[in-house]
Amino acid sequence: MIDPGLEGKVAIVTGAxxxxxxxxxxxxAAQGVAVLIHYLRLPAEGIGRHAAHAAGADAVVQAIRTAGGRAEALEADLADPATVPSLFDRAEAAFGPVEILVNNAAHWEPDTFLPEPAQREQLWPSGSLPPVTAESHDRSFAVNSRAVALLMAEFAHRHIARGARWGRIVNVSTGGSPGFPGEVSYGASKHALESYSRAAAAELGRHGITVNVVSPGPIQTGWIAPELEERIREEAPLGRVGRPEDVADVVVFLASEQARWLTGQLLHAGGGHRMW
Incomplete structure (x- = not known):
């Protein structure tokens, strides 16, 4: 049996x-990691949202504890920079120093460069999307790139200050990061996340910290309609839509001892949806 070497480690997972x-x-948690679950409840109504976005983290915490694991939760808005040190303070008070950081939380909203008539003609015949604005740009970048950068900086500061030699950062991106029509600010903010990740990998490696990116393909978290799911299933090399657990297993691998020689890498967890 492969031992990932994670027993007794402490993690923060955002958007969990x-x-x-x-x-x-x-x-x-199933590998013995104590987890601080960050979350932010959002209204269920709205484009791309459903009931899970409005849920708290009690069910996740309870599932981990029922299985014999350790978990606490903290609700906070990552658009507020003051949230960053408070997450680490809470994790340290509950479990001890944080050794694994998983930046999964994301702000998503559609926006486009196209005026509405062109949208109907080119991309969205059944509806319209809001235009790119300073506000749509800033909302995406505040959570998807700025918060990630600040969280990595806080992780590194505390890690180096205590003289630690083992750390893992895993950042979750999107397959649309090179350019995302209809979701232009979201895609660009995730592209910035990937750049921050490579820079962090180069700077933090000598302190024993690896930094990697997971880029999920189509994952059914409630947003994929049945007709789209069927089309994805027909086109996917592995014949199905992805599940959250498919990405989670890749994150666990990147946190494990087996991934000790991987840093600055992007892994596309998409069942062959994209091949490099």
């Missing part, structure tokens, strides 16, 4: 009240 984040928290 549902979907991929919840699966990551549970998968790490």
């Amino acid at each position: 009240n549902h979907g991929i984040g919840a699966a990551v928290a549970q998968a790490l």
Whole structure:
């Protein structure tokens, strides 16, 4: 049996009240990791949202504890920079120094460069999308790139200050990061996350910290309609839509001892949806 060497480690997982984040928290806890679950409840109504976005983290915490693991939760808005040190303070008070950071939380909203008539003609015949604005840009970048950068900086500061020699950062991106029509600010903010990740890998490696990126393909977290799921299933090399657990297992691998020689890498966890 492969031992990932994670027993007794402490992790922060952001955006972990549902979907991929919840699966990551549970998968790490199953390996003996104590997990601080960050989350932010959002209204269920709105484009791309459903009931899970409005849920708290109690169910995830309880599932981990029922299975014999350790978990606490903290609700906070990552758009507020003051949230960053408070997450680490809470994790340290509950479990001890944080050794694994998984940046999964994301702000998503559609926006486009196209005026509405062109949208109807080119991309969205059944509806319209809001235009790119300073506000749509800033909302995406505040959570998807700035918060990630600040969280990595806080992780590194505390790690180096205590003289630690083992650390893991895993950042969750998107397959649309090179350019995302219809979700232009979201895609660009995730591209920035990938750049921050490579820079962090180069700077922090000598302190024993690896930094890697997971880029999920189509993952069913409630947003994929049945007709789209069927089309994905027909086109996917592995014949199905992804599940949150598929991404969670990749995150656990990147946190494990087996991935000790991987840093600055992007792994596309998409069942062959994209091949490099």
